[in-house]
Amino acid sequence: MRRLFELRDVLLVFFKEKEHNFQKDLEDEDFISRLAYLSDIFGALNHLNLLFQGPDCTVTEFISKLGAFVQKLDLWMKNHYFPDVTCCAYVANPFSVDPANLPFGTWEQEELLDIQADETAKMKHKECSPLNF
Structure with a gap:
């Protein structure tokens, strides 16, 4: 980084x-x-x-x-x-937001779309806490 x-x-x-x-x-x-x-x-x-x-x-x-x-x-x-991370609800639940509405560049929005399309990630998110996701 x-x-x-x-x-x-x-x-x-x-x-x-x-x-x-x-x-x-x-x-x-x-x-x-x-x-x-x-x-x-x-x-x-x-x-x-x-x-x-x-x-x-x-x-x-x-x-x-x-x-x-x-x-x-x-x-x-x-x-x-x-x-200030109050606008960052996507961190706790990346499946609950529209990436186009986030204050990010295209690359980050595309990454979030990839996560949202991942069925395995969705199931894992439902099964565990945000800290373990």
Whole structure:
């Protein structure tokens, strides 16, 4: 994710040359903001994951590092780092929304259409909680 964010300008040139729809997303400031946000979050999660690896990581260290990460999440929430996700009902139930009405680029809307057409995904969604879906 970080690499995608870092290469966004180069990718924009490439997609313009290829006349690909993704160029519209890379020109959209809202999309770039969401990409930066996701890059930061995934970077933090990757860092946390690396801290947990290795034979020398004890349960005490694990608990300590996880506790620090939870405190960082609380700090980010207090500082309004997380975006407003009230418009994101599709996350809990991707089958309940019309992709054309979402504030996304064409690529994301197409991905959601693929999910909505997947009968196996529909059955799994009915059987489990949104966290496990």
